[in-house]
Amino acid sequence: MKNLAFFLIGIPFGIIMTKSExxxxxxxxxxxxxxxxxxxxxxxxxxxxxxxxxxVLKGARVKTWSGTxxxxxxxxxxxxxxxxxxxxxxxxxxxxxxxxxxxxxxxGNGFWIVLIYILGAFLGTWAYGAVTHKMPQ
Amino acid sequence: MTILEWISQPWHxxxxxxxxxxxxxAMTLMGRKFGVSSSFKVLCSWAGAGKKIPYFDINLxxxxxxxxxxxxxxxxxIISVHYLRSPEPxxxxxxxxxxxxxxxxxxxESDESGLGFVPTVLFNFxxxxxxxxxxxxxxxxxxxxxYGEGCTSGHAITxxxxxxxxxxxxxxxxxxxxxxxxxxxxxxxxxxxx
Numbered sequence: 001m002k003n004l005a006f007f008l009i010g011i012p013f014g015i016i017m018t019k020s021e022x023x024x025x026x027x028x029x030x031x032x033x034x035x036x037x038x039x040x041x042x043x044x045x046x047x048x049x050x051x052x053x054x055x056v057l058k059g060a061r062v063k064t065w066s067g068t069x070x071x072x073x074x075x076x077x078x079x080x081x082x083x084x085x086x087x088x089x090x091x092x093x094x095x096x097x098x099x100x101x102x103x104x105x106x107x108g109n110g111f112w113i114v115l116i117y118i119l120g121a122f123l124g125t126w127a128y129g130a131v132t133h134k135m136p137q
Numbered sequence: 138m139t140i141l142e143w144i145s146q147p148w149h150x151x152x153x154x155x156x157x158x159x160x161x162x163a164m165t166l167m168g169r170k171f172g173v174s175s176s177f178k179v180l181c182s183w184a185g186a187g188k189k190i191p192y193f194d195i196n197l198x199x200x201x202x203x204x205x206x207x208x209x210x211x212x213x214x215i216i217s218v219h220y221l222r223s224p225e226p227x228x229x230x231x232x233x234x235x236x237x238x239x240x241x242x243x244x245x246e247s248d249e250s251g252l253g254f255v256p257t258v259l260f261n262f263x264x265x266x267x268x269x270x271x272x273x274x275x276x277x278x279x280x281x282x283x284y285g286e287g288c289t290s291g292h293a294i295t296x297x298x299x300x301x302x303x304x305x306x307x308x309x310x311x312x313x314x315x316x317x318x319x320x321x322x323x324x325x326x327x328x329x330x331x
Contacts, residue, residue, distance in 0.1 A: 002167070002202060003201050003202055003205045004205070005167060006167065006169070006202040006203070006205045006206040006209065007205040007206065007208060007209040007212075008209060009160070009163055009164065009167070009206065009209065010205065010206040010207060010208060010209015010210040010211075010212065010213060011209045011210075011212055011213040011216065012156070012160065012213060013160055013206065013209065013210045013213055014209065014210040014211060014212060014213020014214040014215075014216070014217060015213040015214075015216060015217050015221065016153065016156040016157060016160060016213075017210070017213075017214070018213070018214055018217035018218070018221070019144070019147070019148045019153065019217065019221065019223075020148050020150070020152070020153025020154070020156065020157070021147065021148070021153070021227050022153065023254055024227045024229075024245075024252075024253055024254045025254065025255055025256050026227055026229045026233065026237070026245055026253050026254075026256070027227060027229065028315075029229075029233060029237065029319065030229045030230055030233040032312075032315045032316055032318075032319035032320075033232075033233060033236065033319060033320075035229075035230040035232045035233045035236075036229065036230045036233070037150070038150050039150075041150030041151060041153075041154060042150045042153040042154045042157065043154065043289075043293055043294070044154065045150065045151050045153075045154025045155055045158070046153075046154040046155070046157040046158045046161070046294050047158075047293070047294065047297045047298060049154065049155055049158035049159075050158045050161050050162070050294060050295070050297070050298030051297070051298050051299075051300065053158060053161075053162045053298070054162075054165070054298045054299055057162070057165065057166075062166070064165060064166050064167065064168040065166065065167050065168035066168030067168075068168075070165055072170075072295075072296075072299035072301065074296065074299070074301035074302065074303045074304065075286050075301075075303045076303070077302060077303050077306075078303075079306055081284070081285075082285060082303050082306035082307040082309075082310055083306060083307075083309065083310045083313065084284070084310065085281050085284035085285030085286075085307060085310060086281065086285055086292075086306070086307040086308065086309065086310015086311045086312075086313065086314065087281070087310045087311075087313045087314035087317070088277055088280055088281030088284060088285075088314060089277065089278060089280075089281025089282055089285055089288065089307075089310070089311055089314060090281070090310060090311040090312060090313060090314025090315035090316075090317075090318070091274075091277045091281070091314040091315070091317065091318050092273075092274045092275065092276065092277025092278035092279075092280075092281060092314075093277075093278060093289070093311060093314070093315050094274075094314065094315040094316075094318035094319050094323065095270060095271075095273065095274030095277065095318060095323075096271060096274035096275055096278060097255075097256075098278075099173075099174075099278065099282075099288045099289040099290070100173040100174040100176065100177065100278065100282060100288045100289075100290070101173040101210070101288070101289070101290050103275075103278075104173070104176070104207050104210050104211055104214075105210050105211070105213070105214045106214070106254060106255065107211060107214070108210065108211035108212065108213065108214025108215045108217075108218070109214045109215075109217065109218045109252070109254060110215075110218055111254065111255045111257075112262075113255065113257070113260045113261055113262060113268075113271060114255070116260075116268055116271040116272050116275065117271055117272075117274065117275035117278070118177075118275060119272060119275060120271065120272040120273065120274060120275020120276040120277075120278070120279060121174075121177045121275040121276070121278050121279030121282075122177055122180050122181060122184075122275075122279060123272075123275075123276050123279065124177075124275065124276035124277060124278060124279025124280035124281075124282075124283075125177040125178055125180070125181050125279040125280070125282070125283050126181050126186055126190075126193075126279075127276070127279075127280055128192075128279070128280045128283040128284055129178075129181060129186060129190045129192035129193050129283070130190055130192075132192050132283075135284055
């Protein structure tokens with residue numbers, strides 16, 4: 001039943017990603033060239049609204065479906081790792097104009113070429129799994 | 138104007154941002170965190186990567202929610218393209234249009250899909266250089282997301298909402314890589330790939 005609920009909430013996810021245009025390669029290029037406020041607006045509003053909501057949920061000690069209160073444990077701080085990993089991801093984001101969510105959503109929008117992005121992401125994930133111990137932590 | 142026509146218009150960025158925050162809150166209340174890149178890890182496990190690499194030896198049952206969420210996302214996109222399609226292509230700024238035209242990538246209007254989501258002149262199955270480039274781009278996304286333990290949704294949205302410092306530094310990394318590519322590499326590389 002819970003899986004069905006996640007399927008149902010996935011539907012607005014696909015619609016929101018499409019209609020807010022964050023799946024557009026052109027929007028991502030425009031963002032990295034600082035030629036429009038659009039992407040900064042979308043992400044900025046999402047973050048600020050998210051911060052307020054999480055603050056309220058934590059303060060009100062709201063219980064989630066897993067029966068626990070809203071909590072978040074950040075990954076251990078390692079500046080070198082975060083910057084390196086983020087940069088690798090950013091290079092791919094600038095090339096494809098799509099992060100993982102938009103990849104799936106673009107596929108639903110009928111862009112079959114995105115199967116190549118997904119294949120690339122699959123291979124990249126596999127490669128990371130194979131060299132995980134060799135990467136600076 | 139019908140409600141469908143109203144939703145079909147391009148959304149203001151504030152509406153998009155609020156909708157994403159609502160989604161992230163809903164998933165939090167459902168006991169999970171908004172984040173999509175782990176779906177590729179699950180794909181690797183499905184493909185049998187866990188037999189050789191312990192990193193992929195995960196309990197697939199714990200990840201079913203994510204894969205059904207992603208499947209819902211694909212269905213949502215199918216609904217968008219059939220019933221909520223914008224009358225106009227993505228309205229990017231004139232300076233971006235001019236810059237891309239100079240590289241040989243025309244304004245989305247001439248995109249065969251007419252949406253302005255994918256630069257189909259570059260990324261199409263008839264252009265092998267574009268296909269290889271797309272594969273490389275995807276590889277970086279997949280590798281970076283796992284090494285960084287999250288992507289745009291997990292770090293930029295969920296992590297920052299929880300004031301996580303590692304997420305903030307990772308997002309700065311997204312921009313270091315993205316700005317380097319966009320300003321230093323792509324202006325010279327893209328024309329060679331068309």
